[in-house]
Amino acid sequence: MTIMILPVGLRCNLSCKYCYHGVVSRRLRKVEVMSDVILERIIRESPLFASDIDFLWHGGEPMLAGIGHFRKVIEFQKQIFSAGAVSSGRIRNVIQSNLTLLTKRLCDFFAENNFILSTSIDGYREAHDANRIYANGLGTYMRVLKSISMWREKGKSIGAVSLVTKANVGQPAKYFEQLKASGITSCNFHFCSQDEQGSIETIPDREETARFFKTVFDLWMEDDNPDFPIRNFRNVLRSFCGGKPLDCNSNIEGCRGFVAITANGDVYPCHRYVGRDNFRIGNVLETSLFDIYNNAETTYQEFCSLGEECQTCEWLNVCGNGCAIERYIVKGGFRVTDPECLLKKELFSYIKSKAGHLFE
Amino acid sequence: MANPNKGSRIAGKIKQEVAAENAKLKEIHLATGKEPLVCGHQGCSETNCSNYCSES
Numbered sequence: 377m378t379i380m381i382l383p384v385g386l387r388c389n390l391s392c393k394y395c396y397h398g399v400v401s402r403r404l405r406k407v408e409v410m411s412d413v414i415l416e417r418i419i420r421e422s423p424l425f426a427s428d429i430d431f432l433w434h435g436g437e438p439m440l441a442g443i444g445h446f447r448k449v450i451e452f453q454k455q456i457f458s459a460g461a462v463s464s465g466r467i468r469n470v471i472q473s474n475l476t477l478l479t480k481r482l483c484d485f486f487a488e489n490n491f492i493l494s495t496s497i498d499g500y501r502e503a504h505d506a507n508r509i510y511a512n513g514l515g516t517y518m519r520v521l522k523s524i525s526m527w528r529e530k531g532k533s534i535g536a537v538s539l540v541t542k543a544n545v546g547q548p549a550k551y552f553e554q555l556k557a558s559g560i561t562s563c564n565f566h567f568c569s570q571d572e573q574g575s576i577e578t579i580p581d582r583e584e585t586a587r588f589f590k591t592v593f594d595l596w597m598e599d600d601n602p603d604f605p606i607r608n609f610r611n612v613l614r615s616f617c618g619g620k621p622l623d624c625n626s627n628i629e630g631c632r633g634f635v636a637i638t639a640n641g642d643v644y645p646c647h648r649y650v651g652r653d654n655f656r657i658g659n660v661l662e663t664s665l666f667d668i669y670n671n672a673e674t675t676y677q678e679f680c681s682l683g684e685e686c687q688t689c690e691w692l693n694v695c696g697n698g699c700a701i702e703r704y705i706v707k708g709g710f711r712v713t714d715p716e717c718l719l720k721k722e723l724f725s726y727i728k729s730k731a732g733h734l735f736e
Numbered sequence: 737m738a739n740p741n742k743g744s745r746i747a748g749k750i751k752q753e754v755a756a757e758n759a760k761l762k763e764i765h766l767a768t769g770k771e772p773l774v775c776g777h778q779g780c781s782e783t784n785c786s787n788y789c790s791e792s
Contacts, residue, residue, distance in 0.1 A: 597742045602749035610750060619754035734747035 377426040379665075380434050380636035380647050381418060383410040383441035390437065390474055390516060393507045394541060394578040396569040396648065397436075409441045410639040412448055417660050418637055419452040424666040428466045434636070434647045439477040443485055450489050468492060472537075474508070475523035476516050483523075487530040494535045495520060497558055499551035503544035507578060524559040533561035540588055541568050545580035548591035556604060564607040564623070565589070567716055570706050582719050589723050597731060612727045615694045616735035625699035628692065631679040635669050643668045645675055648701040681711045691724045 386397045422429050431449070433441075453467065461467045470492040486493065497520055498504040505515020527534055536555070544551050555563055568579045580588070589608075596606055611621040624630030624646075636647045641660040649655035657675060658668035679700035686697050697703070698714030706715040714720065 597746065600742050600745045602746045613747065613750050614754055617751050617754050618758060619750070620757075731743050731747065734743055735751070 377422075377428070378430040378432050378634050379418065379422055379425070380432045380634060381410070381415075381438075382434050382436060382636060382638045382647060382650060383415075383438055383445050384408075384436050385639045386436040386650055387440055388435055388437045388474075389440060389476060389510070391509055391511045393509070394539065394568050397651065408639060409445055410637075410641075414637070414639075414641045414660055415445075415448055416452050417641075418665055419449070419456055421660075421665045423456065425669070427461075430468045430470055433469065433471040433473075435472075437474055437477065438471055439473050439475075439482065443482055446482075446485065446489075446491075462490070470494060472496075474516065474520065475527075476510075476519045478523040478526060480526065483526050483530065487527075487532060493527055493532065494537065495524065495560070496538070497524075497536045497555070497560060498539050498541065499544045500547070500554035503541070503547070503551065506543035507539070507541055521558060528559050534559070535562040535564065536560040537566050538563050539566050539568050540580060540585055541578045542580045543578070545584045545588045548588045549595060551588075552592050552595045556599075561603070562605045562607065565592075567719075569702060570715070586719055586722050586726075590726050593723075593727060593730065609727060612694050612724055613731060613735070616728070616732055621694060621696060625696065625702075626694060627696045628682070629680055630696055631700055632676050635665070637665070645672060645679065646701070648699070678710050683711045683713060685713055691721060694724055695720055 388395075388397075419431075422431070431453075433446075449469065453462065453469075457467050469489070471486070472494050475493070475495045496508065497517075498506075498508060501515070501517040504517040504520070508516050508520075510516060524534055536558075538551075538555060567585070570579065592606070593609055596604075596609060607622055611623065611626050614620065614622070621627045621630075624634060631645060634646045636644045636650060637660060638644070638650055641662075642650075642656050643658045643660060643665065644650050644652075644655055645657060655675070657672040660668070663671075682692075682697055686692055686695075689695070695714065695717075698716060698720070700710055702715055703710055703712050707713075
């Protein structure tokens, strides 16, 4: 079970052009840091969900909460969980961060307390800095590289989410080489999302995107380095030998493994719904988190619902019909096919044609 | 020059991982009588994500 905590809501120090929180984040930009009362309540209730819990610190930018917040996290977790649960990895703290606020002090603290860091990096400098910018318009690439290096010096690995946008879709080889050179140790490509505000201007067309992924897949296979996993491709390859997808958005029941809590205690099924009042499922100051989650069964069921086309699709076990909110935003409902259905089918077939024989 | 065995090391590691995961899932099923769900999420170590169960 993953408990996503947004300690400063959707507040962020960056102004990425394709941010999927575009519309709502402006409303929620002045959120304070989560209080100790809310934080303690969440951590205290978390064992009710499962014996294995990932606390996923998300945002916005979670490091805006400051080191004091994370010290409290560790303090409360030590009160609730046994030392064995933490040291065995059954209780984990994962931070999804843009890394622009990582200081040596924070770096030391996260390393000492076994946090797992994940970041976002869009290939190479020009492509990254075209979209991932500070409010003043300056790019963040060099700062992110510096932070990755600082973290790697601790002997730690770090994964990254990498977006495919108009700025990088034409340079797959450069993108792949620079990703490897950046210091990250694994990668998960994301399609650039649409939202009501319309980050459409950064979204490449389908043919270009297909070319990009096919080229990167070929390069990755040519490299043949199992220590630099690309999750999108691994999901497909895993299916050839009876494995299940590793991502929520590739897993039919993926949504069920998540619940997200914002700084003021509001609860949503996932961070992607934060700020959308029709998907607010409760507040931890009013109701127990565990009850909120269980009472939202109908909502989760709706997210995981499949249309007829998906039910008979040969790729369902790899695709899982994608991310529910993407379907909702682009197509206005959940029981519809993933907006990228055709593209995904093309890529799955390509991967099968190129690598299926390795699993026979 | 193209690598004639391209992808074989990646495929080998994936097959090992999946076999280990499936063995673990079977173990959970035998121990609990429940069908295990596989979680998937950002930041997951991928070796520790098959460990919560739904009611069977």
